[in-house]
Amino acid sequence: MKFLIAGAGIGGLTAALSLHSVGMRDVRVLEAVPEIRPLGAGVNLLPNAVRELAALELAENLAARGADLTELGYYNHLGQEIWREPRGRAGGSRWPQLALHRGALQTALADSVRARLGNTAITTDARVTGFTPLPGGGVEVSVAHRAGDRPTERIRADVLVGADGLRSAVRQTLYPQEGEPSFNGTAVWRGVTRSAPFLGGRAMVVMGDGRWKAVVYPLAVHPDADGLVPVNWAVSRTVPEGLPSPDAAPAAGDDGFPAAVAGWRCGDLRMAALVADSEAVASFPMLDRDPVPRWSFGAVTLLGDAAHAMAPMGSNATTQAVLDARSLAHALATHDDPITALAAYDRDRRPRMNRLQLLNRAKGPEVVIDLVHERAPDGFGRVEDVVSADRLAQVAGAYARAAGFDVPSVNAPSPYGSPNRPRTAVRER
Ligand SMILES: Cc1cc2nc3c(=O)[nH]c(=O)nc-3n(C[C@H](O)[C@H](O)[C@H](O)COP(=O)(O)OP(=O)(O)OC[C@H]3O[C@@H](n4cnc5c(N)ncnc54)[C@H](O)[C@@H]3O)c2cc1C
Known part of the structure; x- marks a missing residue:
């Protein structure tokens, strides 16, 4: 059976x-860009994704390229703790939570594809x-090349997988009326800074004041000769109603960035230094898509x-793409007919992802930061006087279950079989 995958x-x-x-x-992967370069900044692989990557014998390689995170904390803009939870193995999962540079992850996966396929x-x-x-079945795919003597090509395949991202051409062919992605009014600035480790070196910090928010985590745990590690940071700002347009991409200095977060501290983490020392600052509007009734x-x-x-x-997008991939392959391995297999994959993954897309539009687990800011904009003495511990635990737990990284789900055997048992250092405990 011949597979074409749009997007590397x-x-x-x-x-x-x-x-x-x-x-x-x-299996052939068609990638639009002329060269795969290590673009972007940090991404997270939650333990449910690491379990699946371990089944592909990739987890050890990936763990060596990133940071094994052991805690996640939500804080207000004064650095007061709202909620803190252990993550990965520290939280009881058999698999770690890995933070790594998107480019390092993509390069490792591309190298493995070339080595194996x-x-x-x-x-x-x-x-x-x-x-x-x-x-008679199958599909003819149109492919455009910028270089070479065949600017357009038609390739036949039994299955086409559209993994071509936010502005997918495959999706556009399936949903021609859909148009541009949705802009939720939030502008984002992002960078990676070589910095001294903070909060013990394996923590993810999310802090905010209801309008501005910062997400910070390390991309390595072992400092270099200067005592520094790469630290991923992202600052977002909700645009007041009436302004938003995806074209209104923010720029450094625009509407309060970085001054709005310059005074923010959380333990030994200093936002001012992180932003000032960043290698580069990228800025973009926060975009998403509506859930759709069918993928296959x-x-x-x-x-x-x-x-x-x-x-x-x-921190879900990359994790869920990994789970999709495993679900799709499992469906194809367990159904004789590819069309039935693709329908089974759709039934397995789409309802859960539809719910997650809507949960994320409602700010996912980070909603607790806004809740606390509304009730205590100038800070608090004891967080339990502002919001109950039960409520905080309920928000975090419900989100983990919705995204499939709650400890019982992660520690259960993979629903996608295990063609290769993990035989690596990053293994089940
Ligand atoms: C350049 C880039 C940088 C990113 N940086 C970050 C980051 O720092 N942090 C973060 O959390 N997320 C980042 N993301 C998004 C993140 O990678 C995804 O949300 C997540 O990993 C899911 O990946 P995906 O493979 O579905 O989509 P993507 O990662 O978007 O990959 C889609 C791929 O398809 C290719 N493509 C697009 N259109 C076509 C086409 N018509 N034909 C063939 N190929 C096509 C793209 O070039 C890309 O390689 C970035 C995405 C990109 C493309």
Whole structure:
């Protein structure tokens, strides 16, 4: 059976590796950019994703490239603790929570695809522009190249997987009326700074005042010769009603950034220094997509951001793309007919992702920061006088269950089988 995957992001590459792990050999990844470069900043792999990557024998390699996080804390803008929970193994999961540079993750996955499926398994400068279902089954995919003597090409396949991200061409062919992604009024600035470790070196901090929010975590745990580690930071600002437009991308100095967060501290973490010392600062509008009623149409399906682009709450997008990939391969391995398999994958993943997209629009677990700010804008003596511990635990627990990283779910065997038992240092406890 011949598979074409549009997009060599985390989702597309993990799909290729997952298909290979269940015995599919004719798998080709088509990537629009001329060269895969380590773009972006930090991403998180929650323990449910690490379990699946361990089944692909990738977890040890990935763990060596990032930080094994052991706690997540929510704080107000004064650095007062609202909620703190142990994460990964420290929280009782059999698998760690890994934070790493998106580029390091993508490069490791691309190297593994080439090593396992062959050097020609990924074609760059190959933008999927659309597809036509074939009457006898399968699909004909249109591909545009910028270089070479064949600007457009048509390739036939039994299955097309649209893993081509937020502005997916495959999704646009399936949902031609959909238009641009939704802008939720929030502007984001992001960077990576070489900095001294903070709060013990393995913590994720989310702090905010109802309008501004900062998310900070390390991308390595072992300091370099100067005692520094790469630290990922993102600052977001909710735009007042009436202003928003996706074109209104923020710029450094715009409307209070970085001054609005310059005084923020959390233990030994200093936002002013993090932003000032950043290697580069990227800025962009926060975008997502509406849930859709169907991902799989005959021999074509969607995966990752192309299927369920969500607001970046709860550090989930990359994790869920990995789970999609494993679910898809499992469905194809356990159904004789690819169309039935794609429908089974849709039933397995889409309802849960539809719910998660809406939860993230409502700020996911980070909603507690706004709640506390509304009730105690100038800080508090004891957080339990502002919001009960039960309520905080309920918000965190409900989100973990919705996203599938609650400890019982993570510690259960993978629902997607285990073609390769983990035989690595990053293994079940
Ligand atoms: C350049 C970049 C930087 C990012 N940085 C961060 C970050 O710092 N932090 C974070 O949390 N998330 C980041 N993300 C998003 C994050 O990678 C995803 O939310 C998540 O990993 C799910 O990945 P995905 O594979 O579904 O989508 P993506 O990571 O968006 O990958 C989609 C891939 O498809 C390719 N593509 C797009 N259109 C076509 C087409 N028509 N034909 C063929 N290929 C196509 C893209 O070039 C890309 O390689 C970034 C995404 C990109 C593309």
